[in-house]
Each structure stands twice: as structure tokens, then as C-alpha cells.
Amino acid sequence: MxxxxxxxxxxxxxxxxxxxxxxxxxxxxxxxxxxxxxxxxxxxxxxxxxxxxxxxxxxxxxxxxxxxxxxxxxxxxxxxxxxxxxxxxxxxxxxxxxxxxxxxxxxxxxxxxxxxxxxxxxxxxxxxxxxxxxxxxxxxxxxxxxxxxxxxxxxxxxxxxxxxxxxxxxxxxxxxxxxxxxAHPSGLIGELPRGVPNNLAPYITQTALGLRDHIRVFGDDYATPDGTGVRDYxxxxxxxxxxxxxxxxxxxxxxxxxxxxxGTGRGYSVLELIETFSAVVGKPIPYVVQGRRAGDIGECWADPTLANTVLGWQAEKTLEEICADAWRWQQACVSAAE
The missing domain is CATH 3.40.50.720 (NAD(P)-binding Rossmann-like Domain)
Incomplete structure (x- = not known):
């Protein structure tokens, strides 16, 4: 086509x-x-x-x-x-x-x-x-x-x-x-925010590289298991x-x-995502809890059953693979800029 x-x-x-x-x-x-x-x-x-x-x-x-x-x-x-x-x-x-x-x-x-x-x-x-x-x-x-x-x-x-x-x-x-x-497993393409990232994953990887002092966690008082927002990554x-x-x-x-x-049909909290990235990177990634951000919600994850059935498709990659590919991309970005 x-x-x-x-x-x-x-x-x-x-x-x-x-x-x-x-x-x-x-x-x-x-x-x-x-x-x-x-x-x-x-x-x-x-x-x-x-x-x-x-x-x-x-x-x-x-x-x-x-x-x-x-x-x-x-x-x-x-x-x-x-x-x-x-x-x-x-x-x-x-x-x-x-x-x-x-x-x-x-x-x-x-x-x-x-x-x-x-x-x-x-x-x-x-x-x-x-x-x-x-x-x-x-x-x-x-x-x-x-x-x-x-x-x-x-x-x-x-x-x-x-x-x-x-x-x-x-x-x-x-x-x-x-x-x-x-990001693509090759490390050639990925998420490329301009200035301060609005999304959590690139903020985490930039913090892991020392480009930012700490991650900002917006709210820890949601009705979720650890109080932080839960999303389907x-x-x-x-x-x-x-x-x-x-x-x-x-x-x-x-x-x-x-x-x-x-989506994957599974929700992970902000802190779970930070912990998984920390394990992939091999060191703790610092974060600071702040007040809730305008427009955010407590939790949201998908029921992907219809897409699985109609498209014959399902999400296959794990959270660990997500973090590893995002980290590889972030390191490649820094290397290319040097």
C-alpha cells in the first residue's frame, strides 16, 4: 500500500x-x-x-x-x-x-x-x-x-x-x-524531548546520566498501592x-x-518504573516528591482484549526491556552529542 x-x-x-x-x-x-x-x-x-x-x-x-x-x-x-x-x-x-x-x-x-x-x-x-x-x-x-x-x-x-x-x-x-x-533496540531512534522532558521515562534516563539532579514525582497521595500514579507503559x-x-x-x-x-493490560506506578530503571542502570536514581501536576490522574491502564482479538496483536515487550532500550537510546544520544 x-x-x-x-x-x-x-x-x-x-x-x-x-x-x-x-x-x-x-x-x-x-x-x-x-x-x-x-x-x-x-x-x-x-x-x-x-x-x-x-x-x-x-x-x-x-x-x-x-x-x-x-x-x-x-x-x-x-x-x-x-x-x-x-x-x-x-x-x-x-x-x-x-x-x-x-x-x-x-x-x-x-x-x-x-x-x-x-x-x-x-x-x-x-x-x-x-x-x-x-x-x-x-x-x-x-x-x-x-x-x-x-x-x-x-x-x-x-x-x-x-x-x-x-x-x-x-x-x-x-x-x-x-x-x-x-526505543528501537538498535539505539538509533527513540523519544527525543526538547528542553525539559514532559514525559517520565526520558526524565528518568536523563537523571540517571547526571543531566538532571533528580526526578520529580508529582504526587504520592493518590489512591494507589504506593501513592504514586499508575500507568500502562x-x-x-x-x-x-x-x-x-x-x-x-x-x-x-x-x-x-x-x-x-x-496497552499491555498491566499498570505500574511511578516508583515501580523508577526502581526498574535503577535496576537496569545499576544504581539508584534520585527522586523528589512534589505536589500533583495539573491535568494528571491517579491510575489508568488498558483492557487490550479487543485489540488483541481484532488485530491479532498483543504487546510483547516487558518493562525491563522497555527500560533497557530507553537507557541504550539515552546513552547513544549523549555519545552522539559529544
Whole structure:
């Protein structure tokens, strides 16, 4: 298939591009590099052994998107391009709605124009807000507690509405994934935050290397076994493979607007994650407990049964493998900068 990937040099996007090429797909990336670096493209090419077809553009630019899609004529789109920080979204909500909602609307309009009829959408477990119970199944109440989660939910609504238009024949897989972590086992690509990381795993690895004094643990008074937040950490390679499986499902004509949770089905606390990283690194990693962070919730982990059944997929990598790959990537980043 000819697959256009928005945000294909980002964290999940880059790993998915590698898996798409390995599966024999013809891939074209559109990317504005607001959350990624241009040298990631060369890393993807090293991993795939192929030159990467890419247009540098902003998905809100309708004319640029129209030109790119008319030239490439994709059979399907995998849509990652978005702003993605929960905490930042509480400070810059208008920017998040502009990029995440306007960008998705523009993409859907151009897809209609070029008659591209399949989309895999990068959504998030944040649409559930504070779950009433865990594990969380797809039928759970959605009530996002921050602007980022609300932009993802609006994106879902738009896609479902487009798929319900008579004669439109748009098919969609909406993938609500939990906490992507880890890195490619090669150490060539991984999570690459700019400035102070918003996500926990890169903050831990940077602290382990001495780039930061300590980890900030936001809250130890949640109703969880050790008081710290509990999340479902899924390896980014497992996540990437799920996107390829979803694309295969759509191409077989077996779905119209399918929503799936992508996770491991197991929750780990912040302290458990720090302890596992410490064991992998071989030394204690210092942390300091602070007050709760705006927009955070106590616990959230997936019921991935539907994805396991429908996609024939399941997360395979352990928490130890997640930490080992993330640590290898962090060390490689520092070595490359020296």
C-alpha cells in the first residue's frame, strides 16, 4: 500500500515508518519537525535501507497538504502529527486546538478531495480522563480532564462523522494508546524531548546520566498501592506494530470506524518504573516528591482484549526491556552529542 504518515519523524511515527517499510509498504512522510529532528530521517533510512520520501510542511497548510497528497496519491493515512504534552496543553490550550483539531480537519478534507479512504488515527487514553474502574475498556465513559485529551476526542468525533457520511466510504481505526516508552533496540531512534522532558521515562534516563539532579514525582497521595500514579507503559515498537496491523485490517475492508485500546493490560506506578530503571542502570536514581501536576490522574491502564482479538496483536515487550532500550537510546544520544 501507499501510506502517507503525518508526523513520521516523531517518536511513535518514526518507529511506525520503520515497521511499515519492513512490511513492504510504500511510505511518504509529511513533517514540520516541531517535535522532532531532521537527522532522525537519516536514522530511519539506515534502519530501513531505503531513502525516505518526505515533504516538510505543516498539516494546517491546506495547499501544501493538497500538493503533497496529489503527488503521492496515498491509499491510506496514518495520522500522528500533533502537539502532545498534557501539562503544556493546560498552559497553551488555544495552540493545542489549533494544531490538533484544525490540522486533523484539514487532513480529512484533503483526503476527501484525493479520494483517500483509510485512516489510522493516533488517539490517546487521556480521552477517558479519570477512569471509573481499571482496566479501561473501549466502552468506558470518556471525559478528558485536560485540553490535550479534549483535542484528541474532537479528532475522534470528526473522523467518525466523516466515516458516517453516506457514500464517503471512509474507514478508520482510532487507536487509543496508553503510555508509549522505550526505543528501537538498535539505539538509533527513540523519544527525543526538547528542553525539559514532559514525559517520565526520558526524565528518568536523563537523571540517571547526571543531566538532571533528580526526578520529580508529582504526587504520592493518590489512591494507589504506593501513592504514586499508575500507568500502562507500552513499548513503542509494540505500538508501531499495532498501527501496521490496523492498516492491514482496514485494507481488508473489515472495519468502518473501529476504536481500540493499545496497552499491555498491566499498570505500574511511578516508583515501580523508577526502581526498574535503577535496576537496569545499576544504581539508584534520585527522586523528589512534589505536589500533583495539573491535568494528571491517579491510575489508568488498558483492557487490550479487543485489540488483541481484532488485530491479532498483543504487546510483547516487558518493562525491563522497555527500560533497557530507553537507557541504550539515552546513552547513544549523549555519545552522539559529544
Amino acid at each position: 501507499r501510506v502517507l504518515v503525518t508526523g513520521g519523524a516523531g517518536f511513535v511515527g518514526s518507529h511506525t515508518v520503520v515497521e511499515l517499510v519492513a512490511a513492504g509498504h510504500d511510505v511518504h512522510v509529511v513533517e514540520n519537525f516541531c517535535n522532532s529532528e531532521r537527522w532522525i530521517v537519516e536514522r530511519i533510512e539506515r534502519l530501513t535501507g531505503q531513502s525516505l520520501s518526505l515533504d516538510e510542511l505543516d498539516i494546517r497548510d491546506r495547499e501544501a497538504m493538497r500538493s503533497s497528497m496529489h503527488r503521492f496519491r496515498p491509499d491510506a493515512v496514518i495520522h500522528f502529527a500533533a502537539l502532545k504534552s498534557v501539562s503544556e496543553s493546560t498552559q497553551q490550550p488555544a495552540s493545542y486546538y489549533d494544531v490538533n483539531v484544525t490540522g486533523t480537519a484539514t487532513l480529512l478534507e484533503v483526503m476527501r478531495e484525493v479520494e483517500c479512504r483509510q485512516i489510522v488515527f493516533s488517539s490517546s487514553a487521556t480521552v477517558y480522563g479519570q477512569p471509573e474502574a481499571c482496566p479501561v475498556a473501549e466502552g468506558a465513559r470518556v471525559d478528558p480532564g485536560n485540553p490535550y485529551g479534549r483535542t484528541k476526542l474532537v479528532g475522534e468525533w470528526m473522523i467518525r462523522d466523516c466515516a458516517s457520511v453516506p457514500g464517503a466510504v471512509l474507514s478508520a481505526a482510532i487507536l487509543r494508546y496508553f503510555n508509549p516508552v522505550g 507500552i513499548h513503542v515498537v509494540d505500538l508501531a506494530k499495532a498501527h501496521v496491523a490496523a492498516l492491514t485490517l482496514l485494507s481488508a475492508g473489515e472495519a468502518r470506524a473501529l476504536t481500540l485500546n493499545l
